[in-house]
Amino acid sequence: MREVKTSLRCGLGAFLLTSLVGLAPARAADLTLNAIFMQQAAYSEDDVRSMTRDFEAGHPGVKVALEFVPYEALHDKIVTAAAAGNGYDVALFDVVWTAEFAQRHFLKDETAAIPAADTAAVFDGAWSTVTYDGKRYGMPWILDTKYLFYNKDLLRQAGFDHPPATWSELASQAKAIKAKGLVQYPIVWSWSQAEAAICDYTTLVAAYGGDFLKAGKPDFQNGGGLEALEYMKGSLKDGITNPNSREYLEEDVRKVFSNGDAAFALNWTYMYAMANDPKESKVVGKVGVAPAPGVAGKSSVSAVNGSMGLGVAGSSAHDKEAFAYIAYLTSKAVQDKYAKLSLPIWKASYDDPAVAKGQEELIAAAKVALPVMFPRPMIPSYQRLSTTLQSAIQSALFTDTTPKDALEDAAAQAARIR
Template identity: 60%
Template sequence: MKKSKMLLAAMVGTLLTGSQAYAEKTQLSALFMAQAAYSEQDIENMTEAFEKANPNVDVKMEFVAYEALHDKIVLSHNASDGYDVVLFDVIWPAEFARYGLLTDVSDKIDNSTKADILEGAWTTVEYGGKYYGMPWIVDTKYLFYNKKMLSEAGISKAPVTWAELASQAKIIKDKGIVEYPLVWSWSQSEAVICDYATLLSAMGGEFLDGNEKPVFQQGGGLHALEYMVDSIKMGLTNPNSREYSEEDVRRTFSSGQAAFAVNWTYMYNLANDPKESSIAGHVGIAPAPGAANISKASAVNGSMGLGVTSNSKNKDIAWDYIKHLTSQPVQEGFAKLSLPVWKSSYDNPEIAKGQEELLKAAKVGLAAMYPRPTKASYQEMSSILQVAIQEALLGTKAPTEALNEAADAVSDLD
């Protein structure tokens, strides 16, 4: 508690010297995600520091599940009580730019700021050469593993290829250490697309070709889905993965019901917390594996940004709030569930302390982040692909059939 108060005081001091309190009482409305990355408490603490520095600003925060975030932003656009600040996914700027949902803030971002932030993070807020916000969450999926289970199976190190992962999982299963060694977030949602994209990228696949035509139904895209299906058929993947979100994965892995899990950054410290996990102290993390003769590692770009809505009546104050949340001191003060977007933060020993393995994996994973398609109709494309993947995972269609039908449907989108 004492450390939190000191951190809060430091952030308030930074803000007070960098900006003046607003003269008139202003209420901001901000929309955030209630899963993965920063916790609600983290964001509330960050916001409290901003409000203390600006006593005439009151920030009303709303937290929703990721699956509700996109539609909340869209539906609130013309509402009288719409949001001023919204958290948005890397896959949405094209659509939001087309419909004018976010404010172009390109003129507010100087060259120094551009140079100081991780290059991959900027893809989160950029579309058509313009910036629609500030990067806030830089994230990708990692391979988590139970060190104790691997040791009991006689396995000395984490797998570096997906084929090796399947082999290790089979050894663990055959030795009776755990019934289902693998757990994933494969519910019919964007979660399954992120896991699929990770595998697709490792296996040399692409979602679309240079002419924006689907090619995920062949090559690495097909191999990725076949790998997913085979892991269920072999009894290596927990079949409940087909209904799981990231939080389900965290709970399953943290309760000792899996040897391996694929999940976002936030799970590392929670799975190592004795209050949250029965396997604390036995959690390993590595970059998601690669594929022999194709890739060394794999990763999906799961980053998110903060933007000012185009209909906000308090755009300047909203931008100041975003600058506060995304500032280096604030991000470094809350770096246990989400790593900073600032390059120099990764050389800060305070950030690395207690999570050296995470930062080592992050240096590889963040450099390998594979993007999902940047197109205004991405939501429709994703929904089509989600259904196809689910059909294959449930065994109602073969991977080839499911992906071919999805490719035909995606071809009809604009």
């Protein structure tokens, strides 16, 4: 591991340096912060542990106890700890939980602690991750969307010299690849009954110009929302989507693609580095990445906002120390150093040759996709809406239920959610 630079060159860096004086007295009696992160995707556990050791080295007397859980367990762990009134000081939270956590006071309002100068320096989509009702409940940390990964060799063997620009073109290329017998199922997705499926579905909703809600009422059963699910089901019927996608999460997708068993995959940033790691992949040097496709006449590319933030838990008695830790992890210097599995929230990083080195293609895709990330509904009741939609998607993909019937049933249920 390279040594972390102790000089931070952004507004948060200045905040951190000025905070050192206030933290110095803690040396007499060590203070321990409890922080919860997720196990998979984005920064690795080793990365987080390394960042934390360097933070502790610069903050004598402050220790951080780390807990890592699967993404699928993260929400409920935070809620359970908050209900008990103790537990975590720092929590990693998904963009779709911000409204709920803010309304239920599970996170502290940190608007005043964030330097005003940082507003223009960070992507708007990143700020939306931690913002509710005009207040910021922490700092964005993982700025992410799903990209289209493709196997350059398989496309070349099928006669294609470019990745698909539209979802229709992707289906056509997949059919050609299948017809040549290059792989049995050219496309792999994460459609398990989990938030992963909603993220894939949202990418397509964005491409088709759909909406989840209109005037506060469900609208995903109409227009682009319906077309998105019809595309998903149609790709299964056509035999171009791996049917196991209906039970896959993102790591399953990564492994199938990295084994050379798929020509196309929709996945998060972290897969680019891992699919090019000879210890993890058989397709090193063959990995292409592009923004997810668009739909002719409706969009040029598509992107879901899959970002996550770091916030101070509402029950924490160590607000100042906890936010100093968050400020360090989200600083430009630290994010630039660990930019191989998760790209920085800072706009300037994308023009830094050191950040782009070895992942120029990913950076180029990010510059196009990140400014157009499409949000899932930012509502306090999102978890219930998501569960309803997950069931509808599974019903359409596993049974004879039509996408229209599945989504209309889900819309009727969602209309009763408060």
